[in-house]
Amino acid sequence: MITRLLVANRAEIASRVFRTCRDLGIETVAVHSDADADLPYVREADLAVRLPGSAPAETYLRVDLVLDAARRAGADAVHPGYGFLSENAAFARAVVDAGLTWVGPAPASIEAMGSKIRAKEIMREAGVPVLEAPEHPTEADLPLLVKASAGGGGRGMRVVRTLDDLDAEVARARAEAESAFGDGTVFVEPYVERGRHVEVQLVGSVVFGDRDCSVQRRHQKVVEEAPAPGLRDEVRSAVHDAARKAAEAIDYRGAGTVEFLYDPATERFWFLEMNTRLQVEHPVTEAVHGVDLVALQLASAEGGGAADRPGPPQGHAIEVRLYAEDPAADYQPQSGVLTTFEVPRVPGIRVDAGFGSGSEVTTHYDAMLAKVVAHAPSREEAARKLAGVLSRARIHGVVTNRDLLVDVLRSPEFLAGDVSTAFLGDLAPEGAAEDPGAAVAAALALAERAGAARTVQRGVPVAWRNVVSQPQRTGLEHRDGTVTTVEWLGTRDGYVVDGHGVVAAGCERVTLERDGVRTTYDVLVGGPHGREVVDVDSPRGHARLARVPRFVDPAEQVASGSLLAPMPGTVVRVAVEQGQQVGAGQPVLVLEAMKMQHTVAAPTAGTVTELPVTTGQQVAAGEVLAVVEEEQS
Structure with a gap:
């Protein structure tokens, strides 16, 4: 029996696991970086251990520090959450070798699915349909998708629409993948323009229904729901069977998810990947099936038998991810103090939050603040309830995607179930003028x-x-x-x-x-x-x-043509030199923030007259990165 559990993760997911542990009488241990020391999850844990530093590579990705924290706190089990080391087979083995209970699948299962390239081979052999990559891409194969083999969450993914861009996009994907996962291996596969992202929740090889996660930006999920709407019974059954085959092919244990790309036009589907961990969107499955997936994970880790097969889903659940980002500025992540964070708590609404009023949102980690979930008898009622709660929430201090989420939930296309991975690109929000x-x-x-x-x-x-x-x-x-x-x-x-x-x-x-x-x-x-x-x-x-101050301080003025940092971050590449001629739209430098790379381009053709930053330098939001003096006609 598990008596004291360390969660090798942070923020919202740590709070989520702690909640189940309290219900089961299991003591909890939090680990935290210096940047996360004041977040709510640290206070919620029975014990907390500091991991010195702020960057993931020096804190949450350090296997030795996490295991030392478990030893010092007297933990007898480790839950990895999702992200960071959650799908790292070496970490799982290290936990077991240290005499601790690993709350997750066997390391061999993680390893089998850890490489998307190898995972496709296993699925092909198991009879699960997969997308076949072109050996020598041509114009006829476009568009293509470059994907990181070792990770997820949209990092290391790039859509290629012209072959001339292929090499550059592969290089960018490799750089993001190396930064986020420590592995720059990427591969290329066909890109289904208006496909849907449908996934199946498993506990072992027992199916706990399906979800639709098609509403995405930058290949990262934004809105998830269960059950997946608009699937014929025959298609739903086939998707469930394919997921079951995937689990049986690797003798899977514990909670996991098999993700598929579904083409509504042909009703065909293909294996995308298997996540050998708990998913961010697991609450919608819990809501419609009345289960606690974390409790089932813990029971499996303690040697419990196979999970009971669930009954049919009850009602409909929709989850939105509330991000600190600016949709109007190409979803640039935001940072700063979240001065007010208040979401109305009403029946049928669940809020899994990693931050509270007064918390600081830093650039070191993912930009997600919270997940807000609505459960109702019908899909339409769930969408209306969730939109109403979000519109009444008080969120101050950082820009968020709250208004975009409300637009999505109230759009006729979403309410009709007409969703795809291209949904946000097609969405034309009514965007009522500010009152x-x-x-x-x-x-x-x-x-x-x-x-x-x-x-x-x-x-x-x-x-x-x-x-x-x-x-x-x-x-x-x-x-x-x-x-x-x-x-x-x-x-x-x-x-x-x-x-x-x-x-x-x-x-x-x-x-x-x-x-x-x-x-x-x-x-x-x-x-x-x-x-x-x-x-x-x-x-x-x-x-x-x-x-607006009545009088302007001259010291605060910047030169015309100054390129300002849109967010705090690290300069990972400088693409020009001082004195160089540049064209409008030409990349000047690349910033990395929250594990994503953002290109800063010249707004007009001209000459780079100032270049005060260098590769590796940390910059603050609003800091001058370069000055491009416009060409005179």
Whole structure:
């Protein structure tokens, strides 16, 4: 029997495993890097061990440090979570050799599926359909997909649409794979443009239903659901049988997932990979089958028999991954302090979060903040419930994909089940214009805040004047750099703003009336006086506004043509030299953040007049990376 379990992972997955351990009476041990020391999962564990450093390679990927932490904490079992060492056969063997219980499949099974190239060979021999890669790609084989053999999560994956790009994309995929998994081996296979990503949950060789994970960006899943919608019974049965064959081919034990690419046009499917671990999206399976997959993992590790075959799924579950990223900027990861993180907890909603209000999101790890799951009698009800909860969530401090997720869940195409791996690229969100009342609410809250800070004449209305010469003006900058100037007056009877009736105004809440409709805005102000940042939440969405200072500090200006770092990261390649002529769109350098590489390109043709960074250098968001002086016509 397991008595004390160490989770060799971090954030949301560690919290998830700890929750089941508490239910079963198993003591828990967390390991944490320096960057993660203040995250909630560390406090949730019974014991915690520091892994000095912040980068994965010096902390969570160090087998020796993790095993030493287990020894010092007196753990008798190790759960790998997902990511990091979870599919590392050498780590699994080291855990067993140390006399600890390994909560996962046999090392030989991990090894068999660890290389996607070898895994395809095994599946082919087992009679599972696989995609056959062209030996010598031609234009007729396009598009192609370059994939890392050793990993997943979208890292080391590149779509190739012209053969001229093949070598460059292979090189980029190798670099990402080497950084993320320590193995730069890649392979090429046909890319099914509008396929669906359907996967089967297994415990041993027992099938626990299927999931659809087709809504993806950068080949990383964003929305997952169970059961997979729109599959005919015959197709669903065939997919389950193929997954069962895959598990039996490697004598699989414990929880695992077999992933397939499904073509709705032909109803054909092909093996993609087998994940020999728990999946991020496992909660949707738990919801519809009423099981605890972590508990089944622990039971299997303790030598329990085969899992009971589950009954048919009950209702429908949808999960979204809430990321710290900016969809409007090609999904660039974001970092900073998550000043507010509050998701409404209502019946049928589950939140698996790795962060809380006040947590810092760093650039060292994956950008996922939390998973939010809805379970309801029907798919439509689950989507509506989940969209409603997300729209009411208060998430401040970093840009997230929350609004995109709401757009997806409310889109007619998604509700009709018309999803594919190209869904996000095709999505045309309605993208309602930001509510103009948000800027008004922000301006009035700032005025009230200034009034509350006065030490004299506190009884005089804010900004009241005996003789009014002109309105007060508050400039507010939006995320896209545009500025709204709110003009308002402070009178004996309250505030006057063109187009809005001011029903009530306070430092944290403002109620406005427009066209006979009242809207209440919750306002949170932070930052120093004169440079405040204001978060405004209402039923019409969230707005983050920065007060424009009345006077600009010349020291904060940058030269025209400056290329600024879009996020904190590491410069992994400098592609130009100072004095070099570059064309518009030509790569200048490559940044790595959250294990993904991002190319910074020249916005116009010109000359590189400044290049203050070098390969390996850490840069902060907004730091000048280079200056490209535009050519004069």
